[in-house]
Amino acid sequence: MFPFDEQAIGRHQRGEQSVLPTTHPSEQSAGLFALGAPVTHWAVKATQSVSYEIQLCDDVFALDNLTLLEDVTPAGGRPRRLLVVDANVDRLYGARIRAYLEHHDVIHRICVIDSGETAKAMDTTLRIIDALDDFGIDRRREPVIGVGGGVLLDMVGFACGMYRRATPYVRVPTTLIGLVDAAVGIKTGINNNGHKNRLGSYFAADRTLLDRTFLGTLPHRHVSNGLAEVLKIALIKDGRLFELFAQHAGQFVTTRMQHPADAATELLERAIQGMLEELQPNLWEKVLERVVDYGHTFSPTLEMHALPELLHGEAVSVDMALTTVLAERRGLLDAGQRREILAVMAALRLPTWHPLCTPDTLGRALRDTVRHRDGQQRLPLPIGIGSATFVNDVTDAELAEAARALAEARFEVTR
Ligand SMILES: NC(=O)c1ccc[n+]([C@@H]2O[C@H](COP(=O)([O-])OP(=O)(O)OC[C@H]3O[C@@H](n4cnc5c(N)ncnc54)[C@H](O)[C@@H]3O)[C@@H](O)[C@H]2O)c1
Ligand SMILES: [Zn+2]
Structure with a gap:
């Protein structure tokens, strides 16, 4: 419902988003919102819905497990995916990840990112963004896949939120903090100027796949x-x-x-x-x-x-x-x-x-x-x-x- 006179509707868009010229309340009640009334400022109000899925999924990279690739497979073409992977995870699981992608004939690139809080910074985030550029990601069909702990996932989320203002991504957490905390909400972030998580955004991943078997190698x-x-x-x-x-x-x-x-x-x-x-x-x-x-x-x-x-x-x-x-x-x-x-x-x-x-x-x-x-x-x-x-x-x-x-x-x- 619009809180103003029907005559004034011509001045606004109907629907979820509206741009409302606001006037003094006494003018509103007097119905002075008609065309031609003096406008002092505009108040813009819009809502954006957020939806994402989290699912338990054992052994994400088992050859017969298609959950990771179920988002979009182009009709007749080969799927393409860019993966961003924590360096320790790559050392432990890189061969398995590559075997999985090759088995499913996925055109892929793997961007390996240093581990640890000191790497959780703008220059590393820009490296991820460069990798998205180099891969020539198709935002509608090729969600970025982040595989790592809270540090890696916070950075991937931040990079994807910035890249062309919103690029879909999928989270595969590999630490317990990742499984129960960092990959559950919608916050992303990096450290900056000596402050923890000083830069960041609210940007949900489309999907999060929780695979407990990764914890088998966690210290x-x-x-x-x-x-x-x-x-x-x-x-x-x-x-x-x-x-x-x-x-x-x-x-x-x-x-x-x-x-x-x-x-x-x-x-x-x-x-x-x-x-x-x-x-x-x-x-x-x-x-x-x-x-x-x-x-x-x-x-x-x-x-x-x-x-x-x-x-x-x-x-x-x-x-x-x-x-x-x-x-x-x-x-x-x-x-x-x-x-x-x-x-x-x-x-x-x-x-x-x-x-x-x-x-x-x-x-x-x-x-x-x-x-x-x-x-x-x-x-x-x-x-x-x-x-x-x-x-x-x-x-x-x-x-x-x-x-x-x-x-x-x-x-x-x-x-
Ligand atoms: N966005 C949020 O809501 C949110 C919530 C909680 C924490 N966080 C962030 O998460 C970060 C902490 O996350 P973390 O504890 O996962 O740290 P982390 O990502 O640094 O991982 C911890 C260590 O484990 C290694 N590792 C990762 N997976 C492994 C595996 N399967 N086997 C062996 N080693 C593995 C990593 O290389 C790293 O050395 C902090 O930066 C924090 O700010 C974010
Ligand atoms: Zn905490």
Whole structure:
């Protein structure tokens, strides 16, 4: 419905997109939108729908698995694909990927990209863009395929979003952070000028194929790193997910999520379902109270100050351990639940403490986060295991007490 007089419609486009000359409200109610009325400025409003698919798909590059190529096959012609692949993934899986493409007679080029956060930069992104140019990509038929961890996928998404303003792409994550986090939402990004993910965009991949078998070669530490983000979902919204951790945490790490297979699959499904339930209604993060920010209040400062000692998930784990104790001190969970949570973190080989957990650093970390949450703490805290609330009244003194209590509690677990 247009909020103005029918006579004025000749001045605007009908439909989803509209360009509305706006006038003073009293003029609107007086019906002064007729042709010839003075226009002071134009307000443009348009909406764009976002849709994408995520699917579990074991062994993406098995010769008889056509899922990756099912998007478009030209009538009578050979399919063409540009793949952008992380260097370590290429070393481990490159021969298999090439055999797959050759078996299916795909005209292809593989652009291999250096691994690591230092490569997650503009010059590498421009290399990807050059590869798109050189390949002469047909945007309607030839989605770019990104194969790698969160670093690679964030860069491929950013490059594709910029290339001719939107070039479709498919994500094949190969790390656990990629499977449960980086490849699930629509954010892309690169580091710039010393800041993490300072440049980026919201640009969804058409499809994401989640292949757990890649985790079979992932270093154990990176498995634990990804499981920290899954534990986050368990603590704030999924008690059953926590049960899976309580039963199998150690085995998930040692077998790199390959065994027990049923439990590992259920864990992935629940983690992704939980993540999407939170992301979908808030894809552009306009709402600042996000339970998925649990573990992400103090961790950005800890991670940055401890660099390169702590991986992201490890810093998140320290944050979750601290806020678990803080929640216990507020009576939101009991000592038994706190012990269970810290025991799972230990079984996952995740840290529950860091020397940077000083009152001074924690206070600064909280103030920094408040700046990013539009002036309020909006601190998610667990209620028991599997539910959460937000608080805005944490004091420096309370933080200092929680840090002291955590320093004692962690010995209960490791003893
Ligand atoms: N866009 C988002 O919403 C989002 C969400 C979470 C994280 N991220 C980003 O993701 C990045 C972290 O992702 P990550 O933890 O996957 O790191 P990563 O991409 O650097 O991968 C970690 C290491 O594992 C190697 N590797 C990848 N797959 C492998 C495999 N199957 N076997 C053996 N080695 C393998 C990589 O070469 C790298 O050395 C960060 O830059 C973060 O900002 C983005
Ligand atoms: Zn995170």
